Amino acid sequence: MNKKVSIKDIAQAVGVSTALVSYVLNNKEKEARVGKEIAQVIRDTAADLGYQPNQLAKSLKTGKSHTFGLIVADISNPFFANLARNVEDEAQKFNYTVLFASADESPKKSQNLINMLTERQVDGFIIAPAENSQNQIEALLKNNIPLVLIDRYFKGLETNYVVTNNYESAYNAVSHLIKVGHKHIGMIAYKTDLVHMLERKRGYIEALKDHKLLKAKTPLIKTVDFDFTQDDVEAAIKALKVQNPKMEAVFFATNTLTLKGLKALNNMNWKVPDDIAIVCFDESEAFDFFYSPLTYIEQPLLEMGRKAVQVLIKNISDKKSTHTQLSIPSKLIVRQSCGSDKAEVR
Amino acid sequence: MNKKVSIKDIAQAVGVSTALVSYVLNNKEKEARVGKEIAQVIRDTAADLGYQPNQLAKSLKTGKSHTFGLIVADISNPFFANLARNVEDEAQKFNYTVLFASADESPKKSQNLINMLTERQVDGFIIAPAENSQNQIEALLKNNIPLVLIDRYFKGLETNYVVTNNYESAYNAVSHLIKVGHKHIGMIAYKTDLVHMLERKRGYIEALKDHKLLKAKTPLIKTVDFDFTQDDVEAAIKALKVQNPKMEAVFFATNTLTLKGLKALNNMNWKVPDDIAIVCFDESEAFDFFYSPLTYIEQPLLEMGRKAVQVLIKNISDKKSTHTQLSIPSKLIVRQSCGSDKAEVR
DNA sequence: CTGAAAGCGCTTACAG
DNA sequence: CTGAAAGCGCTTACAG
Numbered sequence: 001m002n003k004k005v006s007i008k009d010i011a012q013a014v015g016v017s018t019a020l021v022s023y024v025l026n027n028k029e030k031e032a033r034v035g036k037e038i039a040q041v042i043r044d045t046a047a048d049l050g051y052q053p054n055q056l057a058k059s060l061k062t063g064k065s066h067t068f069g070l071i072v073a074d075i076s077n078p079f080f081a082n083l084a085r086n087v088e089d090e091a092q093k094f095n096y097t098v099l100f101a102s103a104d105e106s107p108k109k110s111q112n113l114i115n116m117l118t119e120r121q122v123d124g125f126i127i128a129p130a131e132n133s134q135n136q137i138e139a140l141l142k143n144n145i146p147l148v149l150i151d152r153y154f155k156g157l158e159t160n161y162v163v164t165n166n167y168e169s170a171y172n173a174v175s176h177l178i179k180v181g182h183k184h185i186g187m188i189a190y191k192t193d194l195v196h197m198l199e200r201k202r203g204y205i206e207a208l209k210d211h212k213l214l215k216a217k218t219p220l221i222k223t224v225d226f227d228f229t230q231d232d233v234e235a236a237i238k239a240l241k242v243q244n245p246k247m248e249a250v251f252f253a254t255n256t257l258t259l260k261g262l263k264a265l266n267n268m269n270w271k272v273p274d275d276i277a278i279v280c281f282d283e284s285e286a287f288d289f290f291y292s293p294l295t296y297i298e299q300p301l302l303e304m305g306r307k308a309v310q311v312l313i314k315n316i317s318d319k320k321s322t323h324t325q326l327s328i329p330s331k332l333i334v335r336q337s338c339g340s341d342k343a344e345v346r
Numbered sequence: 347m348n349k350k351v352s353i354k355d356i357a358q359a360v361g362v363s364t365a366l367v368s369y370v371l372n373n374k375e376k377e378a379r380v381g382k383e384i385a386q387v388i389r390d391t392a393a394d395l396g397y398q399p400n401q402l403a404k405s406l407k408t409g410k411s412h413t414f415g416l417i418v419a420d421i422s423n424p425f426f427a428n429l430a431r432n433v434e435d436e437a438q439k440f441n442y443t444v445l446f447a448s449a450d451e452s453p454k455k456s457q458n459l460i461n462m463l464t465e466r467q468v469d470g471f472i473i474a475p476a477e478n479s480q481n482q483i484e485a486l487l488k489n490n491i492p493l494v495l496i497d498r499y500f501k502g503l504e505t506n507y508v509v510t511n512n513y514e515s516a517y518n519a520v521s522h523l524i525k526v527g528h529k530h531i532g533m534i535a536y537k538t539d540l541v542h543m544l545e546r547k548r549g550y551i552e553a554l555k556d557h558k559l560l561k562a563k564t565p566l567i568k569t570v571d572f573d574f575t576q577d578d579v580e581a582a583i584k585a586l587k588v589q590n591p592k593m594e595a596v597f598f599a600t601n602t603l604t605l606k607g608l609k610a611l612n613n614m615n616w617k618v619p620d621d622i623a624i625v626c627f628d629e630s631e632a633f634d635f636f637y638s639p640l641t642y643i644e645q646p647l648l649e650m651g652r653k654a655v656q657v658l659i660k661n662i663s664d665k666k667s668t669h670t671q672l673s674i675p676s677k678l679i680v681r682q683s684c685g686s687d688k689a690e691v692r
Numbered sequence: 693c694t695g696a697a698a699g700c701g702c703t704t705a706c707a708g
Numbered sequence: 709c710t711g712a713a714a715g716c717g718c719t720t721a722c723a724g
Binding site: 004006007008018019022023026028032053054055056057058059060061062 | 700701702703704
């Protein structure tokens with residue numbers, strides 16, 4: 001056997017029209033009031049022939065592909081890989097297939113992927129938008145294509161989104177450092193205007209302000225380019241130390257920044273938490289193995305993945321639905337890198 | 347604008363047949379000898395209207411979806427996530443889109459995913475096959491569907507595959523332990539009949555044999571179930587130690603086993619490499635941060651991903667092509683967990 | 693150089 | 709209860 005079997009083959013084998021076969025195989029026998037026996041014969045024949053419906057033809061006819069696109073920055077980043085897995089599982093519950101793609105924070109790649117997926121007739125998108133891709137999102141919106149942003153969003157753009165409560169998470173993490181006794185706290189972020197990063201910075205600044213610890217005119221923040229190296233992070237740390245020689249703690253804004261940062265600290269031979277206390281946004285398997293297990297912000301990956309799918313599917317089935325904007329709380333996991341075992345999880 | 351623009355809309359706007367539009371937009375003007383001016387008008391109009399071809403319709407007509415399925419055990423496992431990324435990038439070079447899916451080592455899930463992807467008319471598959479899924483692979487083969495196995499394969503099954511040279515890699519790693527002076531070496535694997543694991547075990551055994559270190563009738567190997575916990579691994583390590591109280595080194599067969607294993611060792615308070623030397627198959631970001639940086643086998647992820655795509659695409663374009671079976675060398679990255687800094691990378 | 697027409701594999705009013 | 713027919717958006721021989 002080589003040629004694929006179609007509805008027509010079944011119709012011929014049974015001796016009925018393709019319409020009947022279609023009705024039966026889609027369980028619309030009652031609506032179409034198909035005979036009970038003939039329905040069974042059709043079913044049996046389909047099974048015998050090993051019939052597998054052609055979803056492409058189905059989609060072309062119905063205008064629904066039961067498919068959506070998930071565009072992330074990089075599927076090999078554990079944050080996105082885990083998110084993707086949760087999205088995959090949730091989508092499956094609704095009988096949706098997800099097409100993954102990595103845009104590498106590049107608006108050009110992002111646009112290419114959106115085009116590619118649109119041409120494949122995805123019913124909607126879940127996107128962790130790259131910087132400077134706001135116009136792409138707006139274009140999708142204008143074309144009335146269902147979508148939900150994830151991890152990041154654009155201020156003032158009316159869309160669905162599902163994100164971690166970045167501001168509060170950062171605020172809490174920095175407040176924890178303060179509570180534990182640190183007064184001179186720096187922050188390392190990467191260069192971007194994306195809201196999630198701005199919110200993390202804002203959380204950092206406000207926490208300091210509220211504790212009367214923001215004295216200098218310029219906050220103790222350094223940013224590195226998106227494709228930073230360990231050396232870049234090391235340079236940033238050193239620059240902070242120059243800016244404020246009393247710096248005793250650093251808040252890292254992402255898991256990748258932290259990973260490079262820890263290597264840089266090892267390289268510089270600064271001990272955690274004695275020479276420098278650490279707290280970081282997002283997690284990594286590696287944090288468990290650092291000699292001073294890290295205190296970190298655990299993002300709600302499972303809930304984010306699930307909600308994103310649910311919101312998208314709601315939007316697909318009801319294109320006029322109002323926007324859903326979710327900012328989900330994280331959890332601060334307190335361990336040893338801030339220099340205190342006594343503080344408890346809040 | 348809401349309704350999608352089709353080739354028909356362009357044809358009407360320009361005042362030609364849809365055939366012409368199709369030829370021009372597919373750059374087949376010379377074959378069809380379309381007029382130069384009219385071709386330009388068609389192109390301009392297409393651009394003006396924001397035309398995006400419907401790939402589904404195209405695929406339905408041509409019988410090629412320019413799509414393939416990638417089925418792995420779990421996309422959130424860094425090994426597969428990295429592999430997936432390399433596959434994605436390589437596929438894109440050939441203008442292919444990849445549909446990812448996770449089968450969780452379950453033959454039932456695997457079959458569901460294969461069906462789903464087949465119905466979506468993928469042109470081929472790249473599969474890290476689950477245990478007991480051999481019949482599924484055979485079915486695909488019988489239906490003449492292009493496919494390449496990755497990471498694992500089935501002995502005696504005539505298919506394309508691209509894997510790490512598991513036997514040699516394991517052999518080298520264990521030989522390294524021996525060279526460094528260890529005589530009583532255990533191995534922790536997970537329970538499966540999949541070839542990659544059998545090969546790793548065989549490499550371990552042969553290395554010991556060749557060095558006259560395999561004395562006991564039963565080799566010093568313990569296996570845990572696929573969904574093992576840290577406690578399972580700890581129990582396995584202890585059992586090995588009971589079996590041979592002189593055990594001084596352990597070879598872990600995967601990255602996940604190693605991660606749980608290291609936590610178990612910490613929990614038991616065994617020091618690496620003094621109480622126990624370690625070498626492991628596959629890598630993890632975490633290994634860099636363990637107090638005794640791990641010696642590990644670095645798998646050729648980039649080459650595996652690339653080759654798999656290339657072999658698949660060759661098979662798609664030439665269904666009669668002979669099978670390509672690649673076993674790619676790994677690299678042993680020597681660091682401190684085996685108890686010697688002197689040994690160099692081989 | 694260009695158009696009419698068939699067909700990919702489905703679904704779904706419509707008619708009987 | 710069942711069939712004939714149109715049509716989703718394309719491609720591609722075929723005829724002129």
